Amino acid sequence: MLELYHDWRSFCSIKVRLCLAEKGLAWRSRLIDLMKLEHTTPEYLRLNPNGVVPTLVHDGVPIHESTLINEYLDEVFPDIPLMPKDPVDRARARFWVKYEDDVLHPAIKPATFALMMSPELALRSERELEELVAAHPNRQRAEEYRRVAREPIDHQKVEAAKATMIAALDRLERRLSEAPWLGGQSYSLADVAAAPFIDRLDELNLSGLWSGKPALTEWISRTKARPAYRIAIPEQGQRFAAAHPVQLAPAR
Numbered sequence: 001m002l003e004l005y006h007d008w009r010s011f012c013s014i015k016v017r018l019c020l021a022e023k024g025l026a027w028r029s030r031l032i033d034l035m036k037l038e039h040t041t042p043e044y045l046r047l048n049p050n051g052v053v054p055t056l057v058h059d060g061v062p063i064h065e066s067t068l069i070n071e072y073l074d075e076v077f078p079d080i081p082l083m084p085k086d087p088v089d090r091a092r093a094r095f096w097v098k099y100e101d102d103v104l105h106p107a108i109k110p111a112t113f114a115l116m117m118s119p120e121l122a123l124r125s126e127r128e129l130e131e132l133v134a135a136h137p138n139r140q141r142a143e144e145y146r147r148v149a150r151e152p153i154d155h156q157k158v159e160a161a162k163a164t165m166i167a168a169l170d171r172l173e174r175r176l177s178e179a180p181w182l183g184g185q186s187y188s189l190a191d192v193a194a195a196p197f198i199d200r201l202d203e204l205n206l207s208g209l210w211s212g213k214p215a216l217t218e219w220i221s222r223t224k225a226r227p228a229y230r231i232a233i234p235e236q237g238q239r240f241a242a243a244h245p246v247q248l249a250p251a252r
């Protein structure tokens with residue numbers, strides 16, 4: 001049995017849900033509400049000591065880290081393969097999966113915290129915030145929660161992250177001008193990893209960032225048209241409820 005501990009809103013959870021859906025795998029949903037801080041309970045920390053979602057549990061065995069979970073699923077359920085066969089294409093696919101971990105996910109975080117999570121975090125009492133900070137296994141992340149809940153939005157930080165996003169979109173456009181998918185000729189875990197970035201930019205009202213990028217725009221249409229995409233992304237009622245109106249400067 002496959003169980004996924006996830007939050008509908010979480011970027012990394014979308015990545016794993018997308019992989020599961022592409023492979024047509026059945027899984028049991030175990031919801032962990034990040035806004036209710038369910039990822040820092042002793043019970044969840046026993047399952048995932050990093051205190052993050054997602055966690056896949058396969059026949060009782062927990063697997064951590066969205067990238068490694070997707071690799072695991074591709075190895076254990078090879079019927080619908082999500083890695084190219086050609087070694088060069090495989091290396092390219094791995095590059096883009098790593099790029100998502102190293103660049104795309106970190107770039108999206110400042111805007112997510114400031115614009116989407118802070119309205120809900122601001123409602124926490126001092127005591128609740130202190131409990132969160134004390135329970136969270138990652139000091140830096142815990143302090144970020146406290147800062148975002150109580151301090152004004154750091155627009156400079158959000159704008160700096162936006163510059164990284166723009167550079168990343170330029171890079172994606174160059175790659176997709178060479179090949180239809182990030183890993184080459186077929187849809188792969190690389191496309192799975194990049195898709196949540198697009199969903200989050202949409203949610204942040206930043207889809208203007210890919211105007212003038214025809215190859216990327218075309219890839220986005222093909223990615224969104226896949227049945228798995230609809231299954232994996234959150235529905236309206238599963239998204240952040242009280243997000244700040246997006247105050248980022250318009251796209252170049």
Ligand SMILES: N[C@@H](CCC(=O)N[C@@H](CS)C(=O)NCC(=O)O)C(=O)O
Pocket residue numbers: 010011012013034039051052053054064065066067141
């Ligand atoms: N590298 C990890 C990152 C996991 C991660 O940062 N998850 C976020 C949601 S996308 C989370 O649980 N955040 C809650 C927190 O850090 O307090 C992965 O890919 O699984």
